[in-house]
Amino acid sequence: EDQVTQSPEALRLQEGESSSLNCSYTVSGLRGLFWYRQDPGKGPEFLFTLYSAGEEKEKERLKATLTKKESFLHITAPKPEDSATYLCAVQDPTQRSGGGADGLTFGKGTHLIIQP
Amino acid sequence: EPEVTQTPSHQVTQMGQEVILRCVPISNHLYFYWYRQILGQKVEFLVSFYNNEISEKSEIFDDQFSVERPDGSNFTLKIRSTKLEDSAMYFCAGGQGVGGYTFGSGTRLTVV
Numbered sequence: 001e002d003q004v005t006q007s008p009e010a011l012r013l014q015e016g017e018s019s020s021l022n023c024s025y026t027v028s029g030l031r032g033l034f035w036y037r038q039d040p041g042k043g044p045e046f047l048f049t050l051y052s053a054g055e056e057k058e059k060e061r062l063k064a065t066l067t068k069k070e071s072f073l074h075i076t077a078p079k080p081e082d083s084a085t086y087l088c089a090v091q092d093p094t095q096r097s098g099g100g101a102d103g104l105t106f107g108k109g110t111h112l113i114i115q116p
Numbered sequence: 117e118p119e120v121t122q123t124p125s126h127q128v129t130q131m132g133q134e135v136i137l138r139c140v141p142i143s144n145h146l147y148f149y150w151y152r153q154i155l156g157q158k159v160e161f162l163v164s165f166y167n168n169e170i171s172e173k174s175e176i177f178d179d180q181f182s183v184e185r186p187d188g189s190n191f192t193l194k195i196r197s198t199k200l201e202d203s204a205m206y207f208c209a210g211g212q213g214v215g216g217y218t219f220g221s222g223t224r225l226t227v228v
Contacts, residue, residue, distance in 0.1 A: 034216060041224075043120075043207045044159065046216035087159065101147045101171035103161030104217070 003027050004107035006088050012113045016077050021110045023088030024070040033071050034104060035064050036087040044087055047073075078114045085109040118142040120220035122208050128226045132197050137223045139191040139208030149209040149217065150183065150193045152176070159207070165191065198227045 007022045025033065032051050036044035048057045050066035057064050061082065063074040073086055089104035121140040129135050141148055150162040163173040163183055170183065182194045191210075195202055203226050211217035 036219075041205075041222075043209075043219035043221045046218060049216050089159075101149070101164035101166040101213075103149060103151070103164050103172055103174065104159075105161065106159040108158045 003092070003105050004088055004090055006086075006107035006110050008110060009108065010111040010113075012115065013075075013078060015079060015114055015116050018074070018076045018078070020075070021073040021086055021112070022070060023073070023107055025088075025090050026069075027090050027092035027105075029092050031091040031102065033066055034089040034091070035062075035071070035073055036089065038085045038087055038109065047086075075112070078112075080114045080116050083112055083114045085111045118218075120208055120210055120218050122206075122220035122223050124223060125221070126224045126226070128228060129198055131200060131227055135195050135198055135225060137193045137195075137206050137208075137225070139193075139220055140189060141191055141208065141210040142218060143189075145210035145212055145218070147171075147211050147213055147217075148185070148191050149211075151207045151209060151219075152204040153207065153222075154204045162193070162206075195225075198225075200227050203227045 003026055005024045013019055032049050034049050035047040038044045048064040053068045055066050061076050065072045087106055087109045089106040091102050091104055123138045148165040151159050153159045161174050163177045164171045165183055180196045185191045205222040205224050207222045208220045209217045
């Protein structure tokens, strides 16, 4: 069973058309939930870390929110340059042996296309 | 802005050969990671490294893999005897233990 599920898998929007991407997770000891942006052939680019339910963070046209079971990435009035794959990841120390430098578990991502 | 630098950007190797992927992390990072991403699939954790030793490793990180930080700056991933299924993008990442983790731009490994 996947620990991190992202939906939709792909989303095509018109420029200026706001929407939300979903990330649901099933981990027992969430240390942090991360959002990354990934462009083709590139490494993930850090956007946000959320630590507790109710927390929100914003950056330009993006806003991330967190509940006890899911996170949303809201995109307001997107532009074509926002086109990318958006990745959600969780850090759950209970899934590893507890050594401290816990790796991230990623979802499959949402491929977002913003059409001019 | 500081970057995580990975070399080479693309490496082609024959099955059974050893490869070493190299990373120069950001200088004030304490935690270092290797991830891989097979084409069209999700990013997968391989190993984490802290205080000059492996901290965590996934089931993917078997005896064919090893990591080193030989000189306090470079961070390497070695695959001893490559298989076709090792073909993937390999990402180095680092962080301070809180906040986000910075990823490099990756090495595309192609095993033929």
